[in-house]
Amino acid sequence: MKYSEIFKQKMEIARYGNSTIKSYTAALSIFFKENNQFLVTDINEKIIEAYLVKIIREKKISAAYQKHLIASLKLFYKMVFNRLLNIDDLFPKRTEHKLPKYLAKDEVKKILSVVTNLKHKAILSALYGCGLRLSELINLKIEDVDSKNEVINIRNAKGKKDRQVMLPKSLLPLLRSYFKTYLPKIYLFEGQSQEQYSPRSVQAILKQAAVIAKIGKVVSPHILRHSFATHLLENGTDIRYIQKLLGHNNLNTTQIYTHITDVAKSKVLSPLDF
Structure with missing residues (x-):
């Protein structure tokens, strides 16, 4: 061996x-x-x-x-x-502290609006609307979607942890239409021969949509996750709730998003505007 x-x-x-x-x-x-x-x-x-x-x-x-x-x-x-x-x-002695890259709300809206394929639209909407990691999305099974309680169960995620995220009201009818059309058997999103959807295929779908929407930024599934967290903060959601939705062990990991929103919301003027 x-x-x-x-x-x-x-x-x-x-x-x-x-x-x-x-x-x-x-x-x-x-x-x-x-x-x-x-x-x-x-x-x-x-x-x-x-x-x-x-x-x-x-x-x-x-x-x-x-x-x-x-x-x-x-x-x-x-x-x-x-x-x-x-x-x-x-091991490096200095830790790099980079602000997470994210998309503005109108940029996400543009990306979703140009996607015409029903399965592709459901995939990208679930990624952004639930703040999922790519691995979490492709591992979702049909029974993980709890429409009655309006939650999605994320099982055995990073750190071997289970958690729940919200099932957006606007995502549910999209998922139902997708389900009736594609009839997945085990996984919520399946490729050929009822296999899990390929991570590369998801990345390709998003990249193509960003090009069509003329988004001049590098776009990835994880950037949609960053956008989810940033937009929740901008909307006034408690950071401890966002921590649970993202599945972060430490609040400090989630706190990095506050650096973005604090600057965006601040009323401090640049001297250039004096």
Whole structure:
């Protein structure tokens, strides 16, 4: 059995999420491919440090990717070889604080208005209207939609947690029309052969809609999630309620959206306007 398969199997036994398993194995695959002059068993702290210096200088990798790669390597060698890598000093010491990118309300409206395909419109409306992660959307099953109580149940989401989000009144008739037309069997949104809808297909749908709507910004499913949170804050929704809707463990994670809305709502004039 290949080392990657052993690692994947051990993570599955340890109940790591599918997205974590995929991202960790993908990061390791790139690392070992670019360091294939060394045996996997010969990789050490100096090799890892030299590689990090190289990709920081040449590829300008983000601090987040750096942390992700180091965590992947630590877990891999611990699980597969029972070996503790001494690389904690390679974690970035400064945390990047970037404001989340989001769309204005009229930009979201334009995107949704140009989508003519019923399934595509339902997918994008659910992403934005419920503040879902892409993985949460494609994992939704038919029984997760509780129309009686006007909620959608998000099961086994990030951190192995379940939560509920609102089922928007305007989304329900759209979902009903979609259901009657496409007749999904298991998952709410299915591709061919009753399989889960592809994440890449969702991204492509949104990208195409943004182009048609002439939105001159990079648009992704996660930006729709950021937009959901920002627009709720702008509308006066309590941030602790938004925290629960987004499934954040820590309120500080949700607080970043207040930096956007505080500036937008402030009445402080720029000296240029004096």
